[in-house]
Amino acid sequence: MSNAKVLPLLEPADGQGVAPCCPPLTERPMTAVEAETAARMFKALGDPVRLRLLSAVASHEGGEACVCDISDVGVSQPTVSHHLKKLKEAGLLTSERRGTWVYYRVEPSVLAAMGKLLAMPAAA
Numbered sequence: 001m002s003n004a005k006v007l008p009l010l011e012p013a014d015g016q017g018v019a020p021c022c023p024p025l026t027e028r029p030m031t032a033v034e035a036e037t038a039a040r041m042f043k044a045l046g047d048p049v050r051l052r053l054l055s056a057v058a059s060h061e062g063g064e065a066c067v068c069d070i071s072d073v074g075v076s077q078p079t080v081s082h083h084l085k086k087l088k089e090a091g092l093l094t095s096e097r098r099g100t101w102v103y104y105r106v107e108p109s110v111l112a113a114m115g116k117l118l119a120m121p122a123a124a
Helices: 032-045 049-061 077-089 107-117
Strands: 063-067 094-100 101-106
Touching: 032 049, 032 077, 032 107, 049 063, 049 077, 049 101, 077 094, 101 107
Parallel strands: none
Antiparallel strands: 063 101, 094 101
């Protein structure tokens, strides 16, 4: 049993998608909670196998992939499952079981929030 806790992104009150977890680095200093959330996402991407898995899902037709289609990343199936679990815990992937297989989807709003986190402000 894992003792890792999932820190979901906040749902905005207006219901217009997922709000970023954290402000851009150049906007203001992060709170401890914001830094923990961002660090968990970036830590999940710090492993080459996880980055390959996320890329495989993101680039797959329709934006989702069956685990059977993305498991050829040079590690055993149990290791693939472990890495997919870490990506889910970080909020980067969602999954849905369909019969025997699990299908994974990238959370586009999460990737957009991560991109905004690192974006430089527009020149005035």
